[in-house]
Amino acid sequence: MSGGVLLTKKDFSSDQEVRWCPGCGDYAILASVQSVFPELGIPKEKFVVVSGIGCSSRFPYYMNTFGFHTIHGRAPAVATGVKIANPDLSVWIATGDGDALSIGGNHIIHLMRRNVDVKVMLFNNRIYGLTKGQYSPTSEVGKKTKSTPFGSVDRPFNPISVAIGSRASFVARSVDVYAPHLKEVLHAAAKHKGTAFIEIFQNCNIFNDLAFEQYREKELRDDNVVHLKHGEPLIFGKAKDRGIRMNGFTPEVVTLGNGVTEKDLVVHDVKAPAAYAFMLSQMEAPAFPTPIGVLRDIDAPVLEAAMHRQIDDVVASKGKGDLQALIYGGETWDVV
Ligand SMILES: Cc1ncc(C[n+]2csc(CCOP(=O)(O)OP(=O)(O)O)c2C)c(N)n1
Numbered sequence: 001m002s003g004g005v006l007l008t009k010k011d012f013s014s015d016q017e018v019r020w021c022p023g024c025g026d027y028a029i030l031a032s033v034q035s036v037f038p039e040l041g042i043p044k045e046k047f048v049v050v051s052g053i054g055c056s057s058r059f060p061y062y063m064n065t066f067g068f069h070t071i072h073g074r075a076p077a078v079a080t081g082v083k084i085a086n087p088d089l090s091v092w093i094a095t096g097d098g099d100a101l102s103i104g105g106n107h108i109i110h111l112m113r114r115n116v117d118v119k120v121m122l123f124n125n126r127i128y129g130l131t132k133g134q135y136s137p138t139s140e141v142g143k144k145t146k147s148t149p150f151g152s153v154d155r156p157f158n159p160i161s162v163a164i165g166s167r168a169s170f171v172a173r174s175v176d177v178y179a180p181h182l183k184e185v186l187h188a189a190a191k192h193k194g195t196a197f198i199e200i201f202q203n204c205n206i207f208n209d210l211a212f213e214q215y216r217e218k219e220l221r222d223d224n225v226v227h228l229k230h231g232e233p234l235i236f237g238k239a240k241d242r243g244i245r246m247n248g249f250t251p252e253v254v255t256l257g258n259g260v261t262e263k264d265l266v267v268h269d270v271k272a273p274a275a276y277a278f279m280l281s282q283m284e285a286p287a288f289p290t291p292i293g294v295l296r297d298i299d300a301p302v303l304e305a306a307m308h309r310q311i312d313d314v315v316a317s318k319g320k321g322d323l324q325a326l327i328y329g330g331e332t333w334d335v336v
């Protein structure tokens, strides 16, 4: 609803020609976001979509909202400014694995540490798409690309682990083609107060095709992902016959039966200590099914609220400031 008018997906689709390659996973993400925004009960003019640079960062052009296609890696800085200046706006960042974790690595961790109430959609295609296929900080060891012709030798980031290590108060993962799941995660992120970090596995069919095939392909996905549901045991597999059990501090995959029951399995808790969410984030293929859904959703103080409270308190006790007096007050020097 916006001013009593029911909004639809069409209201959030811009008139810009979409310039992604045919078959790119970005289209599916765009469609999900355009269908979730009208369901959030936020007036259309309150949405702002901010991006950095990359194929994924073309996102604001295609959303019929306020938006800002900024500079490489700097969407968090601009989004922070937007949110602090206008806390009633719904601010969303669209970013890539290169944009957020290479050049923007410093900015993204501090956005999450400060818990700015901004929603981050990280389109992870494990490659630099826009610049035509160089390896990224999420490319796997051994990945052959134009900039690693003999295979990458450096260890990749796990974006979810980075988010949890940066104290993000909401951390989730979904997949470009899981429309109902992705929409559910976007709704949960919108509801959360504070930074919501969502990693979205995204197929770049031109420079890194099939990177997420075991999760995207209908026949394969049930055996390769574990759906996280708060309060429910970690069960997966086509026959729902496998699960995750703790063996001391170490998670292990077990098959139900022969004395192993659901009661032995880890029960998912989005409010558990960060160590639990970190452990989940470290469950990686091929040893483990990949966790999908909301890993962590905790209450934490939000930056812009604390900042405005402080400003109000100081104005109440000291009166409204005078910028001119501040600049010319205190110690000044004559440079000769
Ligand atoms: C300061 C600066 N350095 C480098 C670049 C070149 N550049 C543009 S996009 C990009 C990486 C894009 O990769 P990613 O963020 O993963 O987005 P994708 O295109 O895959 O969606 C790079 C290195 C730039 N535009 N500006």
Ligand code: SF4
Pocket: 019, 020, 021, 023, 024, 025, 026, 055, 056, 125, 129, 130, 203, 204, 205, 206, 207
């Ligand atoms: S290069 Fe890859 S990420 Fe970029 S638009 Fe094409 S398919 Fe999508």
